[in-house]
Amino acid sequence: MKFLKAVFLVLMMFVVGNVSAQKKKTEKFEKLQIEMFPKAKEGFKQVYIQLPIAKNENDLKVEFFVGLEKLLDCNKHFLTGKITSQDLQGWGYNYYEVESSGETGGTLMACPDQKKTKKFVYLQPEIVRYNSKLPLVFYVPKDLEVRYRILRPDTAMKKATQK
DSSP states (O other), X not given: OHHHXXXXXXXXXXXXXXXXXXXXXXXXXXXXOOTTSOOOOTTEEEXXXXXXXXXXXXXXXXXXXXXXXXXXXXXXXXXOOEEEEEEETTTTEEEEEEEOOSOEEEOOOOXXXXXXXXXXXXXXXXXXXXXXXXOEEEEEETTOEEEEEEEOOOSXXXXXXXX
16 A cells, blocks of 8 residues: 555656646747847856746836855845946847956844855846847856846735825
8 A cells, every 4th residue: 555655656746747847848939039149258158038928028027136156144245246238239139238346245244153155146136128039138257147037917906095
């Protein structure tokens, strides 16, 4: 009996894993075109985000974070630098150039245990409109990375309170 339960459990895990893998494969993407963007300068790399085609793209936003993982104490930390939007001349597209030396700033709270943990520290995040037709292209220093999340609206519309 225990053997049958174990086999059933393994089969269920396989089915659930297979369904989630198929779900990822069903995402549809526009044809990626980034050839028109400039090559990365020395010391930089070009990275991009290609968003899947979504229903009601006007309702979605993308928040992106440029940063790196570091061993940090209990304080709140941020990466110093800036993100600049550039126009791709003749195309009407834009891309992002990141300037950062990798230096961090933060609060100056006393950390009693002096314990350091690995954290992703990043520049001020930016929110842009969702557009599956165009990739979000970044030029970042080689030691930085770009992460993102898709912001979806709350399904319930709420009413403001009158004073």
